[in-house]
Amino acid sequence: MELPIVVGVDGSDAGLRAVDWAVSEAGLRGLPLRIVYADVRARPGKGAAGLGSATPPDRDAARRILERAARRAQGAGTEAKISTEAVGGDAVETLLDEARHAAALITGCRGRDTFVRLGRGINRSLAARAACPLIVVRGDATAxxxxxxxxxxxxxxxxxxxxxxxxxxxxxxxxxxxxxxxxxxxxxxxxxxxxxxxxxxxxxxxxxxxxxxxxxxxxxxxxxxxxxxxxxxxxxxxxxxxxxxxxxxxxxxxxxxxxxxxxxxxxxxxxxxxxxxxxxxxxxxxxxxx
The missing domain is CATH 3.40.50.620 (HUPs)
Incomplete structure (x- = not known):
């Protein structure tokens, strides 16, 4: 079984740049691409589709974020198999769990923060604990x-x-x-x-x-x-x-x-x-x- 390239998204432009990088990485290495969104307001095991007890607007937001990321990946003309999932729970713990079954974990970075609306320090926590290589996508679109x-x-x-x-x-x-x-x-x-x-x-x-x-x-x-x-x-x-x-x-x-x-x-x-x-x-x- 081939381990996928996993990318975490949060709806930000930085997250989409991470998707761009992840698409390229998956294509270069001939691996599937998995796009993950963590809904911090939801908890696993209490609702359908892995979205926990999130309200309908929260489920809609998760779906929009993942659909936008998937369209971005498909628009790059990749041949990589793409899957998406919204998971209820803390972003760090969600991505750490994903890292146990990934060839590499990819995250975005905006300024000094990553997944800014989820709080500072997430990349540091992931780098400190991820079971697979973590790639932090730094630099603007031009770079x-x-x-x-x-x-x-x-x-x-x-x-x-x-x-x-x-x-x-x-x-x-x-x-x-x-x-x-x-x-x-x-x-x-x-x-x-x-x-x-x-x-x-x-x-x-x-x-x-x-x-x-x-x-x-x-x-x-x-x-x-x-x-x-x-x-x-x-x-x-x-x-x-x-x-x-x-x-x-x-x-x-x-x-x-x-x-x-x-x-x-x-x-x-x-x-x-x-x-x-x-x-x-x-x-x-x-x-x-x-």
């Missing part, structure tokens, strides 16, 4: 229509999990795009002064460590994707600032988030949250184990 043919993979200081790198290779492959792996580095303050245990220029030492991390992370996946065009960039600066800059000429930014067993949420960190809010292109957050 999203651009085709840079470049996927950026942001690497942190810790060894990078294979699933994150594999996802980035796959994203670049289906788009016929260059994969740019980026590792930001900064010399600690104490290394900016003379240090008896460091031979050579301290910033060069930090840069070389970043270059080695890139090589270690890419070696295995690159061998499995011999036709992939890969660029490596070790860049001095704050990781969120470096990746935000690179996102201006990218089709997708891929970052990993570590899942700690026994905890309900991923440890996202302020820098990942900053990218979810300020990236110039869509951001894919790929969960992985320590």
């Amino acid at each position: 999203l229509s651009a085709r840079h043919r470049r996927v950026v993979l942001g690497l942190g200081a810790a060894p990078v999990a294979r699933p994150v790198v594999e996802f980035a290779f796959g994203a670049a492959e289906v788009r016929n795009a260059v994969l740019e792996a980026v590792r930001a580095w900064r010399a600690p303050a104490h290394e900016l002064r003379a240090h008896p245990l460091i031979v050579g220029d301290p910033p060069v030492h930090q840069r070389d460590r970043a270059v080695q991390l890139l090589e270690d992370a890419l070696r295995g996946p690159a061998a499995d994707h011999p036709k992939a065009v890969v660029c490596r960039a070790a860049v001095e600066g704050r990781v969120d600032t470096v990746l935000r800059t690179r996102s201006t000429t990218a089709d997708l930014l891929v970052i990993g988030a570590k899942r700690h067993y026994g905890r309900t949420e991923l440890s996202l960190g302020r820098r990942i949250e900053a990218l979810l809010q300020h990236s110039a292109c869509p951001v894919a957050v790929v969960p992985h184990s320590p």
